[in-house]
Amino acid sequence: MKPAKSKITGVDCFGDSRGNYYFGRPDALIAAGLVEPDQLPGKAGMPRTSVMFVKGIQQPRTARPQHNQDWMQVAKIGSAFRVTKGVTGEESERREQTEEDEREARSRIKHDPGLSASHEAVRDASALFKVGDSVTVAGCAAVISQGYGVHRTKEKGGEYLQDDGSRSSYRLGYIIQFRNGETYFVEAWKVTDPEGAPTHLQLVGVPSVRTQRPMIALRG
Structure with a gap:
């Protein structure tokens, strides 16, 4: 998953080619304008754990709407909620291409940094x-x-x-x-770490010098 561009207080934000994901307590999600109080699952007249909307209109559980920029799902997970919002087809394709490029980059043959x-x-x-x-x-x-x-x-x-x-x-x-x-x-x-300081190195390939193998004398 890719980190979303924005940071919202009290809300964890991630995104991928399918949309943007927002995790948090209901008050934080509401304060951020991501969901309305009456759109939360578990409220009176609402499904217990998950509900979908298209342009703000609640959809039946059997509906299969397109996951575009008009689509939203709100799911209850423990005492928190996840709000998932779709993106435009163009944005979805752009993110999918970025993910594909990253997969290809990981699979390319790299220079051996050496033992x-x-x-x-x-x-x-x-x-x-x-x-x-x-x-x-x-x-x-x-x-x-x-x-x-x-x-x-x-x-x-x-x-x-x-x-x-x-x-x-x-x-x-x-x-x-x-x-x-x-x-x-x-x-x-x-x-x-919690202060944002890096703790692990990212190994990257660098040009390596091939050393000559030592000669091994065969025993007679």
Whole structure:
């Protein structure tokens, strides 16, 4: 998921090719103008957990409207809410292309930084976060849900095909949890401490010098 451009007090904001996601307590979401009080699930006459709107008009649960700029969904998650708003077709295509470019960039063959450089980068990196530590991701407060390691992530262009038809990859990083209880995988270098200071290095490929292999004498 990509961080949304705006930061709203008390609201965690993210976006991807499908739309923008806003997580927070009802008072914060209402104060930000993202939802009206009578649009919250669980209120009298409203569905208990989730409701959709098109141009502000509530839709029946069986409706399948387009997820464009007129579409909105409000879902109750614990004591918090998630407001999802669609974007225009042009914006969705632009974001999808950006995501595809990033996937291609990750899959390109890169220059090997070398074993020594890799060891040095890991050794010089700050201490790893532990489960329960408070962190910041894209300006939003979160906690570490699962520690640093290899995690399986669902991705549109993932390397592996699962039994249910979805695609996945194995990537190194953290599982984080936002205030509303939802969890996401995040690469380690995107996680900062609560003050925003970086804590992990991002390894990048640099031109490497190929050393000559030493001669090995065969025993007679």
